[in-house]
Amino acid sequence: MALYSAAAAVLAGLERGEGGLKSLVYNSGFPHVRQLYALVSETLRYASVLEKLLDGAALLQAEKKLAPQLAKVLVYDLLFGQGLKCGGRWKALARRHRARLEAELARMKVRHKVSRNEDLLAPEKAVNTAGEWARAGWAPCAGSSGGLCLTCPAPAASQVPRYVRVNTLKTCVDDVIDFFKRQGYAYLGKAASVEELKTLSGKEFLLDLHLPELLVFPSQTDLHDNLLYTSGHIILQDKASCLPAFLLGAVAGSHVIDACAAPGNKTSHLAAILKNKGQIFAFDVDPKRIATMNTLLTRAGVTGCQLAQQDFLTVDPRDPKYSSVTHILLDPSCSGSGMVTRGPGEEAPLSAERLQALAGFQRRVLNHALRFPALQRLVYSTCSLHQEENEHVVQAVLQEWGSAFRLVTAFPSWPCRGLAAFSGAESCLRASPAETLTHGFFVAVLERCKEGAAAPSSLPAAAKENPQPGEGTEPGATPKKRKKKKQKMK
Numbered sequence: 001m002a003l004y005s006a007a008a009a010v011l012a013g014l015e016r017g018e019g020g021l022k023s024l025v026y027n028s029g030f031p032h033v034r035q036l037y038a039l040v041s042e043t044l045r046y047a048s049v050l051e052k053l054l055d056g057a058a059l060l061q062a063e064k065k066l067a068p069q070l071a072k073v074l075v076y077d078l079l080f081g082q083g084l085k086c087g088g089r090w091k092a093l094a095r096r097h098r099a100r101l102e103a104e105l106a107r108m109k110v111r112h113k114v115s116r117n118e119d120l121l122a123p124e125k126a127v128n129t130a131g132e133w134a135r136a137g138w139a140p141c142a143g144s145s146g147g148l149c150l151t152c153p154a155p156a157a158s159q160v161p162r163y164v165r166v167n168t169l170k171t172c173v174d175d176v177i178d179f180f181k182r183q184g185y186a187y188l189g190k191a192a193s194v195e196e197l198k199t200l201s202g203k204e205f206l207l208d209l210h211l212p213e214l215l216v217f218p219s220q221t222d223l224h225d226n227l228l229y230t231s232g233h234i235i236l237q238d239k240a241s242c243l244p245a246f247l248l249g250a251v252a253g254s255h256v257i258d259a260c261a262a263p264g265n266k267t268s269h270l271a272a273i274l275k276n277k278g279q280i281f282a283f284d285v286d287p288k289r290i291a292t293m294n295t296l297l298t299r300a301g302v303t304g305c306q307l308a309q310q311d312f313l314t315v316d317p318r319d320p321k322y323s324s325v326t327h328i329l330l331d332p333s334c335s336g337s338g339m340v341t342r343g344p345g346e347e348a349p350l351s352a353e354r355l356q357a358l359a360g361f362q363r364r365v366l367n368h369a370l371r372f373p374a375l376q377r378l379v380y381s382t383c384s385l386h387q388e389e390n391e392h393v394v395q396a397v398l399q400e401w402g403s404a405f406r407l408v409t410a411f412p413s414w415p416c417r418g419l420a421a422f423s424g425a426e427s428c429l430r431a432s433p434a435e436t437l438t439h440g441f442f443v444a445v446l447e448r449c450k451e452g453a454a455a456p457s458s459l460p461a462a463a464k465e466n467p468q469p470g471e472g473t474e475p476g477a478t479p480k481k482r483k484k485k486k487q488k489m490k
């Protein structure tokens, strides 16, 4: 499109010192000078952010023939402007790189703890000292002029320690500590700060400061062949992934649903918290993951868990079987953008459509979970960095349910909070390699406000179109009947 070429030419002219912005725009020969002026000024306003996005997404390396000025203009319009208003090669280029650019932008916002694009420009949010950069998880970059680069993440995987959850169904923390000591490990006591976890080396280990049954080893520690692991006495589980069961607050004897459960680390944690007393209903759609889960739960000594290969959206909240379910753990499929074990090159491509589809599923499944009549408390979690899968999902669903459910502050002393996407989002928590030495993670804790408050403030279209007998005030359409297989854990 001529507008983009003209804007790129003006930017190039500015860089070569051929004139000021106004004169270059007026002398460009482009007929719509206002439009051109606006696009160039906005691109310049976002210049430093755009440079970092281009670097992070390696756009210029991938598109060798694309001039940097044109790349900036296109990426500006794609991410911050009106969206690309052109077809042909620019549209194809945008399609190829959009997901990567959006992921880079999402990461940048997480690092800066901002929710709006404009906040990346605010001077008070500018992260420009070495200390702040390091704290935010971004590493010095030899290639950037200032020696530091927003788009180069620190080697996150090697920052994250090896976390070991003691399986209290089979053993206790003291016995596991003694076992490791006998194996030549040095126990340093309970950590006083997250910083202390970074200092671990060799065969040292600590008790975690936040979670009582979590031991922390240096990141290179491999315990997959360790007898405690192979016998199910310990579970190798990232600290962030231990938060949902811990924060759910179910007690022994509770009836709990784990809605998207496989491969079952959180289910086995739930079972340990329940001391195998009560009932866990676990669902997953994936037969292979269910098979793995069966092995894992058996090895962990989990009993009292009904594991079903079933789409959770088809589970009927009115089934008397679930009438005592007071707690639900909802850890649905997500983009996985917070998983640090994937290097930048290995990241699965995430298109805008896929992100939207995931967010749509997450909203549906959260809405569905809130329909269980005895539900008191629910934990929603993802290992995604995207606000679309996190704060936005929680906000949208809470809005639908009006005053029936509220967010409670999850782990008040946890240092990293939800992004300010809506008032109260700081009640949610986030986790990241840089700030909490964990995978990137999101948790929201929802509680029912008062007994019997089951009516959402506004009904989604599907519910309005298909009111259900006796359920007219609830969101969601009638679950479709699908084939299900059930397995009882012994």
Ligand SMILES: C[S@@+](CC[C@H](N)C(=O)[O-])C[C@H]1O[C@@H](n2cnc3c(N)ncnc32)[C@H](O)[C@@H]1O
Pocket (backbone or CB within 6 Å): 241, 259, 260, 261, 262, 263, 264, 265, 266, 267, 283, 284, 285, 286, 289, 310, 311, 312, 313, 331, 332, 333, 334
């Ligand atoms: C993030 S993983 C869950 C991890 C699990 N909570 C754990 O800690 O081991 C999401 C799971 O949701 C399952 N899933 C996706 N759609 C589902 C649905 N409609 N009903 C039930 N499970 C679903 C996927 O098969 C996947 O195993």
